[in-house]
Structures are given as C-alpha cells and as structure tokens.
Amino acid sequence: MREYETITYRPPYEARSFLLQVTRGCSHGKCTFCTMYRGTPFTTDPFEDVLADIIEAGRLYPDTKRVFLEHGDPFCLSADRLTEIAEAIHRYMPAVQTIAMYASVKNIQTKTDAELKRLRALGINDLNIGVESGLDEALEILGKGYTAVQAEYELKRLTDAGIEYGANVIFGAAGRGLGKKNAEATAGLLNAAQPNTVFTGTIHASPGAPLYEDMRSGKFRDSTIGEYLDEEETLLSGLELKNSRYYSTHPSNISGLKGRLPGDKERLLSELSARRAELSGILDRLPAKKGEEGIILGYV
Ligand code: SF4
Known part of the structure; x- marks a missing residue:
C-alpha cells in the first residue's frame, strides 16, 4: 500500500472509511482562505498504482463497506477514470457499497447528466x-x-x-x-x-x-x-x-x-x-x- 506523501484530510464521518489515494492536491487550488494543499501540486495518480492499492485493500480489509477517495477534489477526474476506479473497487472489494469523496461545483461541470447517473449506479455517492x-x-x-x-x-x-x-x-x-x-x-x-x-x-x-x-x-x-x-x-x-x-x-x-x-x-x-x-x-x-x-x- 502506498503511503501518503502529504497531510491528508477527510470529513469526520469518514473515520471508518478506507481512504484511497487517486489524486494529489486540489485541481482548483485557488480558494483564498484555503492552505490545505498549497505545497502539493495537483496530479492524478497512475491507474496501475491505484489498482494495486485496491487489490491489496481487498485482501487486507475484505469487509470494507465504504471507500473515501483522496485528495482535495477527486471528483475532478473524468467520468471514465472514476468508472474505472469504481469498477475495480467493486471487483476487488465486493463488500463496498459507497464510494464517497470531496467534490467541487466545477467538477460537476465536466460531466454530462448521463455520466452522473452512471457514476451514481456505480456507488459514487455522499459527496462533500x-x-x-x-x-x-x-x-x-x-x-x-x-x-x-x-x-x-x-x-x-x-x-x-x-x-x-x-x-x-x-x-x-x-x-x-x-x-x-x-x-x-x-x-x-x-x-x-x-x-x-x-x-x-x-x-x-x-x-x-x-x-x-x-x-x-x-x-x-x-x-x-x-x-x-x-x-x-x-x-x-x-x-x-x-x-x-x-x-x-x-x-x-x-x-x-x-x-x-x-x-x-x-x-x-x-x-x-x-x-x-x-x-x-x-x-x-x-x-x-x-x-x-x-x-x-x-x-x-
Ligand atoms: S476547492 Fe477545496 S481544497 Fe481546493 S482550494 Fe478550494 S477549499 Fe481548498
């Protein structure tokens, strides 16, 4: 399992969720009050690395019901990449019911209505x-x-x-x-x-x-x-x-x-x-x- 390179945030109610790193930093990074990811340039994790973590998590924590994607706004990923990640989670972590994450209004703009429905059908829900x-x-x-x-x-x-x-x-x-x-x-x-x-x-x-x-x-x-x-x-x-x-x-x-x-x-x-x-x-x-x-x- 890869280790987090920087401080990682999650909502308090995600304390029991499996935290899966799929991006680093925040794709926006311009909110004037926020210093959360100021030292972390935004990058997307290679899918192979994410997949390796999912496979290992499925082996180590087979009863996991909820996954929280990291970092600042993983919903910025394309609907296709989120689909790929969600499908891998369901394949290797079959008990997972919900895939939650931080999101921004700007992240929704990049997805069609049909894509949003598809992501919901894949268990993506409870965005913050x-x-x-x-x-x-x-x-x-x-x-x-x-x-x-x-x-x-x-x-x-x-x-x-x-x-x-x-x-x-x-x-x-x-x-x-x-x-x-x-x-x-x-x-x-x-x-x-x-x-x-x-x-x-x-x-x-x-x-x-x-x-x-x-x-x-x-x-x-x-x-x-x-x-x-x-x-x-x-x-x-x-x-x-x-x-x-x-x-x-x-x-x-x-x-x-x-x-x-x-x-x-x-x-x-x-x-x-x-x-x-x-x-x-x-x-x-x-x-x-x-x-x-x-x-x-x-x-x-
Ligand atoms: S979208 Fe969130 S994480 Fe990104 S800069 Fe704004 S407050 Fe910070």
Missing part, C-alpha cells in the same frame, strides 16, 4: 462539496471560481442524478455587515439545490492564505459574535429543505447546533436564541480563531 455561499460577492472573495447561478445549476444536476451530497457553507464569507445578505442568498441556493446535509463553519484563513493577509490588513473584516448569530438565524429561518441534516458543530462555529430539517427547525432556532442570551455580554466582540480549522479559542 464546499459550496460556501450563494452570494456572488462572497464567492468572489473566496476565489471559488463559479457564480451562484452556476452552482445552483450544477448542484441541481447532481440531485437529479440521484447523487447525495453535503454542502459546506461559510458564515461571514461576505465580510462584516453583509451576513444577512449572505445568509439569504445561501438559503436560496440550498433551497433550490436540496443537499441532503448542510455543514456550516465560520470564515477563517491560516497564514499563507491570501485572505489571511486581507484579514490582517483590515481589507476583509471578520463578523462579530452577534453578526454570526444573526447570519445563522437568517439562514435557518430561510431554509426550506425537504429532508436534510443540519450541522453547525464544526469547531469554528459559535452555536453548535445539530438537527434534521424541516422537523427540528423551531428547536434549532430556539437553541440559537438561547446561545445569543448566553453570549449577550460579548455580541459586539470578535471570535479569536486558530489553526486550519479556525477553532474558536475565545473572544477579543
């Missing part, structure tokens, strides 16, 4: 997508490389193909004073796209990221605690999801909410109000964040 925002100004600040209209179109195609996905959104992505506008636009995008999970976090950039410099210089201003809570309230109030999970449990969040929409909406809003009451003395202060995850260590 950094949608981030439904507001063009925020998408521009973040350097995502697509507009809100493009995101809506592509995410709907994914949903129509039966591919489920979790959408990550970033509170504060439009900067101070624009939280409600960002939340309204993001709620509109998510309502149209109907992801099966929404993961939220707050904006953060580590040293080395362009946005880090903008935050230090004051060109980009972080939101206050009160604004973050307002933004989440606006998002939650505006969400009309038919059957989705909602998590703001990422350590960069202020609220720490978890539930299922639409059923838990009122409970989540009431927990958000309780959190606001708890923090009533510091609503005009800023969160102090640290590390690549933007963990909130306190308030300044």
